Amino acid sequence: xxxxxxxxxxxxxxxxxxxxxxxxxxxxxxxxxxxxxxxxxxxxxxxxxxxxxxxxxxxxxxxxxxxxxxxxxxxxxxxxxxxxxxxxxxxxxxxxxxxxxxxxxxxxxxxxxxxxxxxxxxxxxxxxxxxxxxxxxxxxxxxxxxxxxxxxxxxxxxxxxxx
Amino acid sequence: xxxxxxxxxxxxxxxxxxxxxxxxxxxxxxxxxxxxxxxxxxxxxxxxxxxxxxxxxxxxxxxxxxxxxxxxxxxxxxxxxxxxxxxxxxxxxxxxxxxxxxxxxxxxxxxxxxxxxxxxxxxxxxxxxxxxxxxxxxxxxxxxxxxxxxxxxxxxxxxxxxxxxxxxxxxxxxxxxxxxxxxxxxxxxxxxxxxxxxxxxxxxxxxxxxxxxxxxxxxxxxxxxxxxxxxxxxxxxxxxxxxxxxxxxxxxxxxxxxxxxxxxxxxxxxxxxxxxxxxxxxxxxxxxxxxxxxxxxxxxxxxxxxxxxxxxxxxxxxxxxxxxxxxxxxxxxxxxxxxxxxxxxxxxxxxxxxxxxxxxxxxxxxxxxxxxxxxxxxxxxxxxxxxxxxxxxxxxxxxxxxxxxxxxxxxxxxxxxxxxxxxxxxxxxxxxxxxxxxxxxxxxxxxxxxxxxxxxxxxxxxxxxxxxx
Numbered sequence: 001x002x003x004x005x006x007x008x009x010x011x012x013x014x015x016x017x018x019x020x021x022x023x024x025x026x027x028x029x030x031x032x033x034x035x036x037x038x039x040x041x042x043x044x045x046x047x048x049x050x051x052x053x054x055x056x057x058x059x060x061x062x063x064x065x066x067x068x069x070x071x072x073x074x075x076x077x078x079x080x081x082x083x084x085x086x087x088x089x090x091x092x093x094x095x096x097x098x099x100x101x102x103x104x105x106x107x108x109x110x111x112x113x114x115x116x117x118x119x120x121x122x123x124x125x126x127x128x129x130x131x132x133x134x135x136x137x138x139x140x141x142x143x144x145x146x147x148x149x150x151x152x153x154x155x156x157x158x159x160x161x162x163x
Numbered sequence: 164x165x166x167x168x169x170x171x172x173x174x175x176x177x178x179x180x181x182x183x184x185x186x187x188x189x190x191x192x193x194x195x196x197x198x199x200x201x202x203x204x205x206x207x208x209x210x211x212x213x214x215x216x217x218x219x220x221x222x223x224x225x226x227x228x229x230x231x232x233x234x235x236x237x238x239x240x241x242x243x244x245x246x247x248x249x250x251x252x253x254x255x256x257x258x259x260x261x262x263x264x265x266x267x268x269x270x271x272x273x274x275x276x277x278x279x280x281x282x283x284x285x286x287x288x289x290x291x292x293x294x295x296x297x298x299x300x301x302x303x304x305x306x307x308x309x310x311x312x313x314x315x316x317x318x319x320x321x322x323x324x325x326x327x328x329x330x331x332x333x334x335x336x337x338x339x340x341x342x343x344x345x346x347x348x349x350x351x352x353x354x355x356x357x358x359x360x361x362x363x364x365x366x367x368x369x370x371x372x373x374x375x376x377x378x379x380x381x382x383x384x385x386x387x388x389x390x391x392x393x394x395x396x397x398x399x400x401x402x403x404x405x406x407x408x409x410x411x412x413x414x415x416x417x418x419x420x421x422x423x424x425x426x427x428x429x430x431x432x433x434x435x436x437x438x439x440x441x442x443x444x445x446x447x448x449x450x451x452x453x454x455x456x457x458x459x460x461x462x463x464x465x466x467x468x469x470x471x472x473x474x475x476x477x478x479x480x481x482x483x484x485x486x487x488x489x490x491x492x493x494x495x496x497x498x499x500x501x502x503x504x505x506x507x508x509x510x511x512x513x514x515x516x517x518x519x520x521x522x523x524x525x526x527x528x529x530x531x532x533x534x535x536x537x538x539x540x541x542x543x544x545x546x547x548x549x550x551x552x553x554x555x556x557x558x559x560x561x562x563x564x565x566x567x568x569x570x571x572x573x574x575x576x577x578x579x580x581x582x583x584x585x586x587x588x589x590x591x592x593x594x595x596x597x598x599x600x601x602x603x604x605x606x607x608x609x610x611x612x613x614x615x616x617x618x619x620x621x622x623x624x625x626x627x628x629x630x631x632x
Contacts, residue, residue, distance in 0.1 A: 009457040016170050016197045023174035067458050070195060071223045104228040105220050106194040 010069040011039050017108050026110045028117035030058065040065045043079075044113055045158060053149035054120050057082070058158040061116070062092070063109060073103035074112065083152035085123045085134035094119070095129045171256070172197075179263035180270065188256075191249050195220060195228055200249045202435040204239040208232045211242050214432035222424045236427075237387070241435045385441075387431045393420045409444070410451055414460045425454050 048057030078092035128134030195216035
């Protein structure tokens with residue numbers, strides 16, 4: 001009897017996730033939810049981490065959910081450009097093992113966003129997608145890297161257009 | 164984002180006086196589907212999931228979603244204790260949640276904090292109690308008494324039999340005591356229930372109660388299906404196998420394989436279900452159909468929107484004949500009416516033909532041009548041109564016809580500003596302008612040169628219209 005039918009479709013789970021987010025919001029995010037009316041296409045606005053070079057930043061992220069979700073990971077990318085060693089500046093592609101090999105069905109969109117948020121503070125310059133800033137980190141030029149990040153965090157800030 | 168939908172969810176407790184129930188409920192939910200565990204099974208690494216969820220996960224990457232250790236689906240064992248807890252919690256949940264919410268409202272209205280300790284215990288109790296003792300939860304929850312009442316009434320029925328009467332222990336038919344033994348030899352249900360006690364055959368249809376179930380003999384559990392070696396199996400035998408099982412067997416080998424895996428997941432998870440709630444094969448096939456529509460061969464993908472190679476054109480035409488006939492008659496009606504503007508938007512890709520049509524539309528007598536004269540005659544003269552770009556190249560008679568038409572059109576419609584320049588073109592010029600028209604089919608309207616070009620496109624159009632006439 002207990003939840004006798006488990007849908008193969010991810011829609012119910014996504015709705016549950018959305019409800020969970022709304023009653024228990026994620027501190028890393030400003031907003032999260034379906035873009036327009038498509039349940040399989042979400043967007044999120046991420047906040048910068050206080051006390052880091054990303055402080056005060058706002059980034060729009062684009063989340064595409066595959067039909068095999070949660071068995072396969074959502075495709076997430078930064079729409080707002082971000083200066084980060086593991087994020088491609090132009091395409092917004094994120095290099096995070098969680099989104100590729102180590103994905104597990106127990107992760108939700110919210111927890112994945114938390115992981116991306118944590119990536120902001122724990123970058124891995126050894127597998128870079130943004131070589132320029134990764135090189136600054138590798139050479140130990142903390143000041144240079146920090147100020148570059150600060151520059152882009154300030155100039156590429158996402159601003160909500162609709163409201 | 165609107166929140167019009169309402170799905171029960173562990174965070175419901177956060178806004179009540181019992182936020183401590185949030186982690187409790189989260190623990191009773193499957194980590195994969197985030198719903199209450201259904202047919203929970205425990206893995207070899209001691210994690211518990213819904214049977215169908217973990218089976219799908221293992222079929223995908225062979226690992227436990229929680230700890231990433233290697234898992235195999237034949238090591239999964241039903242977790243009966245958890246099943247019981249989840250079931251009882253779900254029964255207790257609505258009322259407990261309602262009370263906790265009401266209390267929060269009362270609190271916020273009065274504005275003063277009350278001690279929560281008492282209510283905490285009261286609401287927490289049923290969950291713990293149902294685990295340990297069935298009878299105590301009976302008094303607290305009216306819903307949960309139902310299964311037990313069924314069992315009680317069964318005993319009552321036996322007592323209320325009129326004197327001298329007895330029941331067949333197999334089929335429960337009431338009869339005289341002395342008839343029972345004779346009846347037993349011919350009892351129709353004997354074979355079906357394999358001579359088991361009354362209770363087992365009767366409780367089959369009642370609400371499942373795992374505690375009660377232990378008292379009767381369990382029926383042999385259905386055997387789980389095992390995976391096939393898809394790599395060794397060729398497409399034909401695999402297709403045959405699917406047919407034997409009784410599930411759809413269309414599609415390519417990859418789809419057959421995926422469908423078979425999903426079938427195993429559905430079927431085997433049904434084996435993990437409690438005996439009373441096990442689904443019939445028909446229901447399982449329906450579930451597979453659902454999978455087919457969302458993730459299998461009927462899922463909407465980009466490729467599926469294109470026409471398939473083996474698309475049955477004639478069959479489609481037959482089944483939609485009335486619609487086609489309707490469209491054809493509509494199109495004919497449009498052609499019959501003297502309104503060339505109507506036909507213009509229907510062929511927007513042929514830009515070169517548009518300027519003449521605009522002119523013709525201002526023609527006082529457009530009907531003979533459009534309707535009867537040129538259309539049936541031209542296709543017979545020019546069946547199919549070798550060069551589609553210059554269909555009139557070697558067909559002087561057709562060119563002459565067109566020139567005559569154009570001249571006629573120009574004479575009647577000479578009010579237009581651009582027209583006077585056109586009749587001055589000689590025959591030699593026409594050939595060259597023809598070429599220009601091809602090179603610049605989208606030439607600027609001011610030049611009006613393409614007007615004489617009338618290249619391949621209209622001919623094909625006329626050809627088709629000629630055949631319908």
